[in-house]
Amino acid sequence: MAKVNPIVQFILSAAFSLGAVFLIHLIILDNLGFPKFNDLIGLSYIVNGLLAIAIFVSIYIFRSKLKNQIGFLFMGGSFLKFLFFFILFYPAYKSDGEMSRLEFAAFFVPYVVSLVVETIFTAQILKKWIN
Incomplete structure (x- = not known):
């Protein structure tokens, strides 16, 4: 069985998790x-998903070159x-003067x-460097 690219695995996992x-x-x-x-909920899921993908792809691409700084990339x-x-x-949430629980x-x-999802996949990258 062919090994699935970690980036593809991440995208599928993030999309499934966020979608569910x-x-x-x-x-x-x-x-x-x-x-x-309401409350920009759709945009929030999309933005968080796209940012998570961009962050993980960056970590994955630079995993060899910046292996000692992966934690800083993650925090960044x-x-x-x-x-x-x-x-x-x-700004939209505070437009009425307060941010509701919703x-x-x-x-x-x-x-x-x-x-x-990012933490799980980044931990897998770090485990590979330790082993």
């Missing part, structure tokens, strides 16, 4: 009587996500899901 959580998120919102597509990726949050989402969840849930 997005559907669950929408079902929960609907069951609780909240609007499903988290900084980049928060930068996008404050540029794209925060607005917070609309960004934070996909952030955490993509962070977990």
